[in-house]
Amino acid sequence: MRRVNGVALLSRAVVCMGSSTAVGGATQQRLVQAAMLNTCSISNPLWFTRRLGDHFGLSKPSVSCGAGGHVCFSSNATSLAQEVHAQDKFLPKDVELYQYEACPFCNKVRAFLDYYKIPYKVMEVNPISKKEIKWSDYKKVPILKVDGEQMVDSSDIIDKLFQRINPENNVVNGEEEKKWRGWVDNHLVHVLSPNIYRTASEALESFDYITSHGNFSLYERIVAKYTGAAAMYFVSKKLKKKHNITDERAALYEAAETWVDALKGRQFLGGSNPNLADLAAFGVLRPIRHLKSGKDMVENTRIGEWYTRMESSVGESARIEA
Numbered sequence: 001m002r003r004v005n006g007v008a009l010l011s012r013a014v015v016c017m018g019s020s021t022a023v024g025g026a027t028q029q030r031l032v033q034a035a036m037l038n039t040c041s042i043s044n045p046l047w048f049t050r051r052l053g054d055h056f057g058l059s060k061p062s063v064s065c066g067a068g069g070h071v072c073f074s075s076n077a078t079s080l081a082q083e084v085h086a087q088d089k090f091l092p093k094d095v096e097l098y099q100y101e102a103c104p105f106c107n108k109v110r111a112f113l114d115y116y117k118i119p120y121k122v123m124e125v126n127p128i129s130k131k132e133i134k135w136s137d138y139k140k141v142p143i144l145k146v147d148g149e150q151m152v153d154s155s156d157i158i159d160k161l162f163q164r165i166n167p168e169n170n171v172v173n174g175e176e177e178k179k180w181r182g183w184v185d186n187h188l189v190h191v192l193s194p195n196i197y198r199t200a201s202e203a204l205e206s207f208d209y210i211t212s213h214g215n216f217s218l219y220e221r222i223v224a225k226y227t228g229a230a231a232m233y234f235v236s237k238k239l240k241k242k243h244n245i246t247d248e249r250a251a252l253y254e255a256a257e258t259w260v261d262a263l264k265g266r267q268f269l270g271g272s273n274p275n276l277a278d279l280a281a282f283g284v285l286r287p288i289r290h291l292k293s294g295k296d297m298v299e300n301t302r303i304g305e306w307y308t309r310m311e312s313s314v315g316e317s318a319r320i321e322a
């Protein structure tokens with residue numbers, strides 16, 4: 001079995017938003033990078049359990065074939081008109097998502113694909129070897145392959161797909177939607193890491209999810225779980241400083257309340273149906289929802305009702321077996 005230094009492993013395994021992490025000292029820097037990645041490496045138990053029973057959901061009546069010409073493969077009669085409509089416009093034959101299961105950016109893309117009922121295969125990338133994406137010049141995840149065409153960067157991927165689903169829609173999405181998509185990428189995501197590694201037990205809980213849902217070898221999994229949890233507990237304290245967070249839970253609750261305020265009493269930011277900002281916020285929160293930080297957030301803020309609406313609106317995963 002390959003010997004892998006724990007810190008080196010981590011810095012590879014958990015590299016997310018790495019470019020924004022320059023802090024003095026090579027080891028420290030790698031650790032901070034590791035920490036950043038971990039925003040990315042939050043696992044998604046909801047997703048996981050959902051798949052087991054009923055993957056596809058494609059033959060069931062879909063509850064999320066709502067407005068906007070969503071791609072919908074439901075055989076339910078009421079959605080047939082939309083189905084035909086959408087299939088006219090965008091019906092890719094082969095969609096492959098290269099991802100880390102716990103990465104918030106990957107979760108954003110999945111939330112979009114699930115909502116629009118675009119069947120996709122998942123290629124879970126090993127964060128250490130990354131051999132599954134050796135074919136690509138782009139070295140991060142998510143990468144989406146749509147009938148052979150490579151798309152990178154979660155927001156760009158979503159923009160491209162949205163364009164194809166709504167080709168006649170030349171109107172750029174609303175300012176509000178744009179603003180809040182930016183808020184998700186630039187603020188919400190940064191609040192997550194310090195929270196999921198806040199205490200030793202939360203750090204272990206997080207790494208348990210990350211390693212059990214990622215594509216790790218058994219050896220990597222054990223090393224990553226324990227060294228990762230220990231390192232991230234300390235590194236998350238540095239991250240707090242970097243993002244000017246003094247009380248990480250307060251920052252999380254504040255972000256949740258900020259989001260609910262932005263809804264201004266509407267069901268979704270998009271009104272009666274989710275828009276891309278709703279899908280982005282939901283996507284990045286989904287992996288932490290069943291960790292302690294996510295439970296605390298739902299118990300202590302008003303975000304729960306929106307989150308539950310999003311769950312039923314996004315519906316079952318459109319993932320299919322590779």
Ligand SMILES: N[C@@H](CCC(=O)N[C@@H](CS)C(=O)NCC(=O)O)C(=O)O
Nearest residue numbers: 015016017040103105140141153154
């Ligand atoms: N802006 C990109 C960020 C993607 C990103 O940072 N991905 C991380 C994982 S969450 C990554 O692949 N890091 C490099 C690595 O793991 O080596 C996006 O939105 O897709």
Ligand SMILES: *[C@@H]1O[C@H](CO)[C@@H](O)[C@H](O)[C@H]1NC(C)=O
Nearest residue numbers: 061062063075076077078079
């Ligand atoms: C189709 O689905 C809707 C709700 O999604 C349901 O009310 C309706 O009864 C279903 N129709 C059929 C024919 O299954």
Ligand SMILES: *[C@@H]1O[C@H](CO)[C@@H](O)[C@H](O)[C@H]1NC(C)=O
Nearest residue numbers: 122123124125126131132215
């Ligand atoms: C995990 O990695 C292996 C080896 O690269 C690959 O064959 C497999 O498909 C990956 N697992 C998943 C779920 O994508």
Ligand SMILES: *[C@@H]1O[C@H](CO)[C@@H](O)[C@H](O)[C@H]1NC(C)=O
Nearest residue numbers: 186190240241242243244245
């Ligand atoms: C944090 O605060 C410092 C000083 O108050 C400021 O220079 C820096 O830009 C802030 N950083 C962020 C990410 O807001």
